[in-house]
Amino acid sequence: MTPASLIEVDFTLNGQPARVRCEPTRRLLSVLREDLGLTGAKPACGIGRCGACLVWMDGKPVNACLLMACRLQGRSIETIESVGQTEQSAPVREALARAGGVQCGYCGPGLVMMLTHLYRQQPRPDAREASAQLCGQLCRCTGYGGLQRAVDLLFAD
């Protein structure tokens, strides 16, 4: 790979300006984990099926394994490293923990990102809508019992 084919992109990462120099097709997930040391988003399928790498771009959920660096210019990316520390995700984390929505935990950061996104929507979706929105989040440990209980707690009418 010659340097000429690399691009430089400026974006906002967790509220701070960030700049990376990489191939245009490099995925955001690699940028986050390998280049910037943010390992909260997890690689598990690489094809956008499992949601373990879910982050927000301009406030909307995206699978970081699919998003190419060439689309990052000027965007705002938020990851679990920031969202997971803030009050906005606290009810979600608490509900998942209390309801038994976490075991091995590898799907957890992506779940929190998706659920927090749904939880802060106005109007807030009901439990049925929220459940339907979770069709891209795969958990292999819990059988979703804890997740469903958390959803019912969070999105009760």
Add this chain to the structure above:
Amino acid sequence: MAEHPHAPRSPRQVRDPASLLAEARPRADADAKLSGRTRYPTDRIEAGQLHAAILGSPLPHARILSVDASAAAGLPGVHAVVTAADIPGPALFGLRHVDRPALCGDRVRCIGDPIAAVAADTPEIARAALAAIRLRLEPLQVIDDALAALAPGATALHGRSNLLHQVAHRRADAAQWAAAEAACTHVVEAVYESPRQMHVCLETEGGVAEPDGAGGLVLWWGCQNPERDRQVIAAMLGLPPGRVRVVGSPVGGSYGAKDELTVQPIAALLAWKSGRAVRLHLSRPASTDLGVKRHPMRIRMRSGCDGDGRLRFHEVDILADTGAYATHGPEVLDAAAEHAVGPYDWPALSIHARLAYTNNGIAGAFRGFGAVQVQWALEQQIDRLARACGIDPLAFRQRNLSAPDAPGPLGQQVVASDGPRLALAQIARHPLWIERACNPRCDDRHRWGLGLALVHRSDGFGRGGPNGGRLALALAPDGQIELRVSLTEMGQSLPEAIRALAARHLGCAETDVRPVIGDSALAPDTGAAAASRSTTLVHRALECEGRAWIDSLTEAAAARLRTPASSLRFGPGGWSDADGRPVLGLAQLAADLVGPLPSRVIAVPPEETPSAVPGAHWVFGACAALARVRIDTWTGALRVERLVIASALGPVISPMGLLGQMEGGALMGQGLVTTEHLDMREARYLARNLDGYQVPLLADAPQIELWAIEDLMPDDPVGPRGAGEIAVNIAAPAIVNAVSAAVGMPVDRLPIAPDDILDALERHP
């Protein structure tokens, strides 16, 4: 209580779903995991690490004529290229059959079988180096079917025959057998095909191997048995075991997939040769190629009962496909043979099971372990016989249960248990069963079906397996009581179970206990976190020696306080006097003691059946379940609506842990029935990622209701049974029987595709 132990009884101590939920407390690690702070082995990404890549075989079966890696080794940025020739010690590993090469030298036996590997500055350079390796292979006959593998003249994958293992058990001589058959009014026979299920751990195999700067090696790598991994790697590198340290926790899912080593030896070899830290993390397709799967099995069952609905004979023939290497295959086959009997009383029994090497990937350990494959087949047989007799399936099962003190499935001595009886009794009083006549049967478009199943399943490894284990208790400088095990945490709530068990047996508070887990350098060899054994093992260790160790601490406390030990009472936080006033805390004792702090290694002896039946088990837990499914007759879609499980596993140690294991296992069992089969053609996978291989999602999850029966037989010597697997075992047959009831079709093959349902509906509208 003067109750006769054999008298049928109803469960007395039952945790209902609401109380389990009410008592379920959040895991200690929940928030760290949910906020992305937990560092898994594959998250150990640091500057200066080399990137590993593996050259896997493009052919499922071939002779390796030559591997020329000289051009690859010469590329700038490449720090090590390894082939089989670079392995200093034994190149083969394997749990009990040592047959799997870390890197193949002369032959490849499955698709993706590793031939060479590279460590380079970047993944791109590593991939370029792989492309520069010149490989000459001579294709060999591909064995892609277990029956063909055993046919005369088939090319042997190892040694002289593809028959890796076989088991035969027979109860009844020829005359008894003939009499048993003659007594039968109803005989059912079918051939069942159980699929190649994939574990789909969200964290694929990976981690970091790095030189420790002192002539040894550290491996950060998720696994189920760090101590074993280090022994294999040390031997391979020609090092004493003490020079290798394996940290195997936390694990992003395993379910058996990480019980055996996969590519750790390759990472270790690259780190050893390059002298640098090497990171390797498999992509999902590579994980599909290199990881183990659930053994596909073809199971013929022929079973009969008399006109009163009493089982008379059961004949089972199992053919299992272990793929290219043995790993846990023989033990899986042993478990299949043993569990094909079920908790039932068969006067005449014949079991024959064979395990064949093929080029179909590699099959190994998977939660439910050999039993899952045969239990749905057995429960179909039982349902079919009950229907033939016109007896309801619950009464039919009750009528045919083995006595609580009867010998085990293979005639071996076992711990007495009436778990199956209690579980059935619990189901019998559930509204879904009592009001079954009122359940919906059909509407314009849908049909509903109710399925009942009963299973028992073994705890621990079978006779002759690595059933013992060691763990340590220690007082830490900060006053915490450390319980040190080399078992790993994979999501199963091991730390919660350890805290709860320690508090129960030692008399301290759970907050006084610090579990130290998953590091071969910090704990004695506890063995594998597998076979539903961890909870029971910790329980037994603490029951045997926990109090004695606390008494020794009390002696030390008494010496420190200059008071007789008999005047002190140990409880949460430390010691109090006869009036209950706190007089010494654990932390104070730790601070005051001079010299090494007290610690004790507890060796838990293997507890096995005394009967000379290789692989047979000693302890069983039981579950019964009811599943309700809804079939869409337009599309053939299958929806599992409800699953009611009654578990008979003894005292509940951690309500959250139990609930999670049961719910998660149940959905995994459902996946086996509904979608999960990793198909192969000519020994190549037809899917390598989660687009072609589909696991259940939230929308597929049924409403699961767990009733946890805590009763055990009087004088039960074991205590809590493991809960890590049995939900897989029970969910699959319950759902199979429900589909069968809804559509009126026999189920002979899993998963049940919508087309199978539509075909059945066309045949029997």
